[in-house]
Amino acid sequence: MAVLWLVLPLSLLIFFLGVFVWAVLKHFLTTDVPSTLKHPIKLRILHCAFLYVTTLGDILEKLGICSMPRFVRFLHDRLIIIKKDPKILVTNLYFGTIPVRLFQPSAASCSPRRGVIFYHGGGVMFGSLDSYHSLCSYLARETDSVVLCVGYRKLPDYHYPISYEDCLNATIHFLKGPEAYGVDPLRVVICGESVGAAFVAMATQNLVGRTDLPRIRAQILICSPVQIINLQLPSFQQYKNVPFLTEEMTMNFVCKCMAIDVSWKDAILNGSCIPPDFWRKHRKWLSSDNIPDRLKKEYQEPQVLEAFNESAYLENKQIFDLTPILADDEIISQLPEAFLVSCEYDLLRDHSLLYKKRLEEHGVPVSWYHIEDGFHGCIILFDKKPFHFPCSQNIMNAVVSYIKSL
Structure with a gap:
């Protein structure tokens, strides 16, 4: 019994440490902190903590214990001193x-x-x-x-x-x-x-x-x-890996918020769910035409959106409501x-x-x-x-x- 009481906390410690190491590695491998941003170390620390908490929430959700959003909100609110x-x-x-x-x-x-x-x-x-x-x-x-x-x-x-x-x-x-x-x-x-x-x-x-x-x-x-129709704007391409709102997080929000299966993520990103007639009618307001050239920074706008996929449109047309x-x-x-x-x-x-x-x-x-x-x-x-x-x-x-x- 004494061994069990020793192994259990040690296992938990290894687990939490492993999740922390994974969060830190994910931050440095997948995110981009611009060199001109003030206090980049602060941002890295905060984003690593954010990834750590959301990863724990994902694990709890997969175990059927608690949903990730509810876990993050609970933990965040407990840490706040009003x-x-x-x-x-x-x-x-x-x-x-x-x-x-x-x-x-x-x-x-x-x-x-x-x-x-x-x-x-x-x-x-x-x-x-x-x-x-x-x-x-x-x-x-x-x-x-x-x-x-x-x-x-x-x-x-x-x-x-x-x-x-x-x-x-x-x-x-x-x-x-x-x-x-x-x-x-x-x-x-x-x-x-x-x-x-x-x-x-x-x-x-x-x-x-x-x-x-x-x-x-x-x-x-x-x-x-x-x-959330055209996700190929200059800023989306330039800063899709900048904390705290990355492309991955954005698509997570969109799919969960609109009750969309994550398998359609790529169709939303590449625009294949946009009907050609709709794009021609609203292109003026959805494309990068109204973005100043000084903000485009090596941006290359696609000549055309991805080939239209009617099934993708029918499955994801709720994005046109927002x-x-x-x-x-x-x-x-x-x-x-x-x-x-x-x-x-x-x-x-x-x-x-x-x-x-x-x-x-x-x-x-x-x-x-x-x-x-x-x-x-x-x-x-x-x-x-x-x-x-x-x-x-x-x-x-x-x-x-x-x-x-x-």
Whole structure:
């Protein structure tokens, strides 16, 4: 028995050490950290830790113990230390079955405040109210606004469009009575990061023309995917191996979020599921034509997409639902002004540029903030010392400055 008690912890130690070594090897063999990126060692350490945790989650999922997304969220939330800010009153609420967290400045105000509705990122797999708590608290304090963070439902139990519908329904609920939270109905902003930013674009479009609700004052899209049809854009080719959003992770998100079999991954990547007529009609908004030449950096655009595969289209046509960039012109022209944030070392960089052009073509005022040393997901690290990056704080400062200008 004594031998057993000795062998068991030793076996566990060897197992965890083996997984760690595998994660480190995978990082150095499959990822690319640009030499011009500030604090590359920090990024390598964080990405190795991320790979370690997700690998443990994959093992637990294969053993039938716990799903990988749930394991990562649980572990992440346990490691977060939520600091109370005496200047911010935090309230956990439910809008129907949707958990939300309200951040209100505790100081009295002589007039209704601005409202910010925030959709967090994480690919509908990661992220939570706790993991974005400090970010929302910071926004509320620095902009003197009431911030509502939506805890939409995620994988593995819920797929798209449930997550988006939760965001939209929570927003509608809030807009029906913003005065109850001390918010001026004419100054409500919707803000989101990563997939949350895609939901911002979709929700803002959905609310166009709603006479029963106040008009959205502005939309803020931080590192947003606005389509998952053409995955051959310059930034996707240039930075497909840069943490934290690599090509492998992107396709994992897409397949799981849209309930697509992973065997169709290559068909989505090479575009063989795109009908030729559809491509000809929407090529203007989906191709690299609107990307400045200075950002293409040795990019070679394919002359044609992969030969059309009708079976691939029929099996994966749900990806065409997540394309706010292709909304009708009538809808686009009525959208509120937008603030778009993009990071140079982000495979989604070009999405912001394409959407910027789409909005500008229809007279929608657009402000674009591009961070040269930024990478996808960096914003959540803005206060995570010693692992924060200058780009993280710069994005937060830009968002705060824009909100205060409204």
